[in-house]
Amino acid sequence: xxxxxxxxxxxxxxxxxxxxxxxxxxxxxxxxxxxxxxxxxxxxxxxxxxxxxxxxxxxxxxxxxxxxxxxxxxxxxxxxxxxxxxxxxxxxxxxxxxxxxxxxxxxxxxxxxxxxxxxxxxxxxxxxxxxxxxxxxxxxxxxxxxxxxxxxxxxxxxxxxxxxxxxxxxxxxxxxxxxxxxx
Amino acid sequence: xxxxxxxxxxxxxxxxxxxxxxxxxxxxxxxxxxxxxxxxxxxxxxxxxxxxxxxxxxxxxxxxxxxxxxxxxxxxxxxxxxxxxxxxxxxxxxxxxxxxxxxxxxxxxxxxxxxxxxxxxxxxxxxxxxxxxxxxxxxxxxxxxxxxxxxxxxxxxxxxxxxxxxxxxxxxxxxxxxxxxxxxxxxxxxxxxxxxxxxxxxxxxxxxxxxxxxxxxxxxxxxxxxxxxxxxxxxxxxxxxxxxxxxxxxxxxxxxxxxxxxxxxxxxxxxxxxxxxxxxxxxxxxxxxxxxxxxxxxxxxxxxxxxxxxxxxxxxxxxxxxxxxxxxxxxxxxxxxxxxxxxxxxxxxxxxxxxxxxxxxxxxxxxxxxxxxxxxxxxxxxxxxxxxxxxxxxxxxxxxxxxxxxxxxxxxxxxxxxxxxxxxxxxxxxxxxxxxxxxxxxxxxxxxxxxxxxxxxxxxxxxxxxxxxxxxxxxxxxxxxxxxxxxxxxxxxxxxxxxxxxxxxxxxxxxxxxxxxxxxxxxxxxxxxxxxxxxxxxxxxxxxxxxxxxxxxxxxxxxxxxxxxxxxxxxxxxxxxxxxxxxxxxxxxxxxxxxxxxxxxxxxxxxxxxxxxxxxxxxxxxxxxxxxxxxxxxxxxxxxxxxxxxxxxxxxxxxxxxxxxxxxxxxxxxxxxxxxxxxxxxxxxxxxxxxxxxxxxxxxxxxxxxxxxxxxxxxxxxxxxxx
Numbered sequence: 010x011x012x013x014x015x016x017x018x019x020x021x022x023x024x025x026x027x028x029x030x031x032x033x034x035x036x037x038x039x040x041x042x043x044x045x046x047x048x049x050x051x052x053x054x055x056x057x058x059x060x061x062x063x064x065x066x067x068x069x070x071x072x073x074x075x076x077x078x079x080x081x082x083x084x085x086x087x088x089x090x091x092x093x094x095x096x097x098x099x100x101x102x103x104x105x106x107x108x109x110x111x112x113x114x115x116x117x118x119x120x121x122x123x124x125x126x127x128x129x130x131x132x133x134x135x136x137x138x139x140x141x142x143x144x145x146x147x148x149x150x151x152x153x154x155x156x157x158x159x160x161x162x163x164x165x166x167x168x169x170x171x172x173x174x175x176x177x178x179x180x181x182x183x184x185x186x187x188x189x190x191x192x
Numbered sequence: 193x194x195x196x197x198x199x200x201x202x203x204x205x206x207x208x209x210x211x212x213x214x215x216x217x218x219x220x221x222x223x224x225x226x227x228x229x230x231x232x233x234x235x236x237x238x239x240x241x242x243x244x245x246x247x248x249x250x251x252x253x254x255x256x257x258x259x260x261x262x263x264x265x266x267x268x269x270x271x272x273x274x275x276x277x278x279x280x281x282x283x284x285x286x287x288x289x290x291x292x293x294x295x296x297x298x299x300x301x302x303x304x305x306x307x308x309x310x311x312x313x314x315x316x317x318x319x320x321x322x323x324x325x326x327x328x329x330x331x332x333x334x335x336x337x338x339x340x341x342x343x344x345x346x347x348x349x350x351x352x353x354x355x356x357x358x359x360x361x362x363x364x365x366x367x368x369x370x371x372x373x374x375x376x377x378x379x380x381x382x383x384x385x386x387x388x389x390x391x392x393x394x395x396x397x398x399x400x401x402x403x404x405x406x407x408x409x410x411x412x413x414x415x416x417x418x419x420x421x422x423x424x425x426x427x428x429x430x431x432x433x434x435x436x437x438x439x440x441x442x443x444x445x446x447x448x449x450x451x452x453x454x455x456x457x458x459x460x461x462x463x464x465x466x467x468x469x470x471x472x473x474x475x476x477x478x479x480x481x482x483x484x485x486x487x488x489x490x491x492x493x494x495x496x497x498x499x500x501x502x503x504x505x506x507x508x509x510x511x512x513x514x515x516x517x518x519x520x521x522x523x524x525x526x527x528x529x530x531x532x533x534x535x536x537x538x539x540x541x542x543x544x545x546x547x548x549x550x551x552x553x554x555x556x557x558x559x560x561x562x563x564x565x566x567x568x569x570x571x572x573x574x575x576x577x578x579x580x581x582x583x584x585x586x587x588x589x590x591x592x593x594x595x596x597x598x599x600x601x602x603x604x605x606x607x608x609x610x611x612x613x614x615x616x617x618x619x620x621x622x623x624x625x626x627x628x629x630x631x632x633x634x635x636x637x638x639x640x641x642x643x644x645x646x647x648x649x650x651x652x653x654x655x656x657x658x659x660x661x662x663x664x665x666x667x668x669x670x671x672x673x674x675x676x677x678x679x680x681x682x683x684x685x686x687x688x689x690x691x692x693x694x695x696x697x698x699x700x701x702x703x704x705x706x707x708x709x710x711x712x713x714x715x716x717x718x719x720x721x722x723x724x725x726x727x728x729x730x731x732x733x734x735x736x737x738x739x740x741x742x743x744x745x746x747x748x749x750x751x752x753x754x755x756x757x758x759x760x761x762x763x764x765x766x767x768x769x770x771x772x773x774x775x776x777x778x779x780x781x782x783x784x785x786x787x788x789x790x791x792x793x794x795x796x797x798x799x800x801x802x803x804x805x806x807x808x809x810x811x812x813x814x815x816x817x818x819x820x821x822x823x824x825x826x827x828x829x830x831x832x833x834x835x836x837x838x839x840x841x842x843x844x845x846x847x848x849x850x851x852x853x854x855x856x857x858x859x860x861x862x863x864x865x866x867x868x869x870x871x872x873x874x875x876x877x878x879x880x881x882x883x884x885x886x887x888x889x890x891x892x893x894x895x896x897x898x899x900x901x902x903x904x905x906x907x908x909x910x911x912x913x914x915x
């Protein structure tokens with residue numbers, strides 16, 4: 010074993026055993042669920058997404074370039090699974106909801122967040138990658154380069170996604186003046 | 193920070209804190225993780241076994257290595273393989289054999305067991321002779337106390353386990369100039385050939401054996417050696433060999449390298465991530481604290497027959513370890529590309545290209561083009577067993593500030609549409625493809641009254657119709673197999689990236705008063721998914737609106753409806769299954785959602801009544817299809833305030849829940865679907881701000897009915913299963 014093999018509380022992470030795996034879960038999955046919730050807007054999907062990503066990351070643990078960066082791999086897996094738009098047949102066919110006249114009135118399953126409820130609903134209308142770009146920048150506080158890596162896109166594409174997402178929100182919500190219009 | 197950005201930060205913070213997350217790992221998730229991990233290890237172990245077999249086979253084939261006049265055209269390369277530093281002079285071949293260290297066994301263990309006791313005959317009476325039993329001092333006999341003795345022996349690798357080879361000729365992959373144990377003779381050394389062999393020697397073996405196992409040693413007494421840190425009592429050994437007509441210059445290069453290695457401490461990355469097998473080092477570089485090398489070699493082995501797959505491997509090493517990304521030659525089209533991030537030093541883009549590409553540019557957002565370095569595949573790849581010659585075409589790489597657009601320069605137009613083979617026709621109709629002026633592969637067709645195209649842009653596939661430059665569906669694929677529905681005027685496309693072995697993908701429509709049932713077959717073309725796996729892109733065109741069954745490889749179908757919006761009578765608003773039963777939640781109107789099932793056992797096929805829409809009280813309500821071998825249950829529970837539903841002890845996929853937020857009589861509820869085999873039970877626990885809502889509930893299945901304990905749950909009787 011190389012001397013510099015990353016460890017978690019002294020245990021090797023090359024092939025995490027059951028207890029190390031549980032610690033990995035405890036350390037990284039709760040924040041992964043929160044990230045997934047902001048991406049999906051649905052807590053059940055969020056949990057499924059984070060768990061699926063966790064399973065995949067652990068399954069590929071031996072092949073990860075940097076074991077110490079498990080959280081980054083988990084984040085990337087969550088974002089990729091979310092933005093794929095693909096769902097595994099049989100178990101993951103997404104529920105059709107939102108859109109047009111059927112948009113939810115006030116049936117969100119989360120607690121009321123006051124005046125920002127409209128912003129939350131507007132976020133739900135954004136394409137997955139635009140929403141993910143905003144979450145990675147403003148929730149995860151990633152640099153543009155790191156966010157681009159998490160979203161598997163170029164730096165320019167990342168900037169474009171953030172700009173287009175912000176513009177779409179401004180267009181939907183009158184409370185936000187267009188960019189450059191100081192208030 | 194502007195108002196929107198500030199509000200987004202606050203919103204994300206509030207929302208993320210407002211969601212309940214499990215603090216402890218779900219046992220189910222951990223079990224799945226473990227299974228996944230075990231699966232990975234098993235596959236890896238298979239590859240190891242196969243690799244050894246391939247090695248043996250390769251060594252059995254005596255081929256004269258190709259001598260490359262004037263060198264191989266490669267520049268000087270500096271890297272570290274297995275921790276051993278090496279600089280390959282321009283034109284020389286450098287082979288990364290370090291992956292073999294991970295797949296070749298180095299020791300064997302023999303154990304013997306002994307015990308003491310009194311032998312008895314078939315009637316239990318002591319017998320006089322006690323063969324094969326080792327007496328123990330002080331043991332009076334009569335009782336047994338087994339002991340075990342094991343001895344560990346090093347396997348016979350006189351030349352150690354190969355780490356790297358440096359040569360002025362192309363050493364065949366899977367061979368070494370010093371042989372590989374007793375599995376075969378050393379690779380033939382050309383008359384003017386010169387090589388350095390570096391091997392790893394575990395405890396109990398000696399580097400001095402190199403002198404006799406490496407034919408043509410320049411100086412058998414000159415063997416370099418040094419410790420390999422992190423590997424217990426393991427050292428490396430190096431020796432130079434030369435043919436009778438080798439030049440003094442080349443001899444000097446090899447000799448000097450061996451001399452310089454002597455006594456050097458090396459610290460290898462113990463788990464090599466280079467690739468599945470050895471590779472030729474084609475280019476090297478350094479950016480920040482990341483060093484990289486581009487290899488052409490074995491990227492995987494077929495787990496069934498051991499046939500190697502050749503391709504490009506970009507190996508990176510940084511303070512945290514070693515990683516690799518691999519690409520195979522493009523099956524069609526022009527270019528495959530990937531990149532590695534060097535942090536502040538930018539990126540290295542690399543890839544493979546087909547033979548009709550004469551150059552590759554990487555183009556930044558301002559349109560500035562930078563030519564990539566393109567390299568031919570080494571001919572030695574073609575000497576691998578099961579590989580029909582070296583790949584045609586090129587490897588390429590380029591350094592850039594960030595990942596840029598890759599633009600191949602094509603000198604001749606490839607065939608626009610591949611000619612389907614009889615096997616293709618037998619397995620399904622092929623989609624049309626062409627190469628556009630930018631060298632991109634485009635899948636195209638005309639269906640549902642539209643000319644359509646699917647283009648791969650970065651990691652996603654995008655659908656364009658009727659010449660529009662704006663895709664109607666973006667980013668509908670990055671990874672894993674699956675399909676999605678794309679509504680257009682006139683119908684719906686089903687677009688899927690599926691397993692390469694998928695032979696059929698079709699939808700059988702439900703009959704209506706106006707139209708009989710028909711089967712719409714999918715068409716496909718080879719395509720890589722978002723993570724580079726080779727699969728099949730399938731397209732089905734479903735006209736108008738309707739409902740039906742979607743089937744792949746003639747397995748148990750899934751329910752499907754189209755278009756996805758707006759809802760119409762029969763719309764599938766959720767679906768799932770476990771291979772035994774497929775289920776779907778169907779919308780009939782805002783007051784009526786129904787559960788449909790399709791089972792491999794006909795007795796499990798049926799439809800529920802309308803689900804109880806008024807279940808917004810404190811207790812859940814249940815309905816479903818209660819079949820002859822299993823019950824598929826739909827549970828409706830109020831989600832105001834939010835309710836957590838769990839099925840402790842049940843497989844993860846067996847409980848699927850969704851909050852209903854669109855306007856309907858079900859708005860504000862959560863609907864969960866789970867199944868119970870007849871004769872078994874499942875526990876459902878609820879948590880609504882600490883209120884278990886009368887639960888936990890135990891649901892047991894009987895033929896045609898379910899039992900719920902404790903009572904108090906509104907339950908609809910199941911109708912007779914549909915015939």
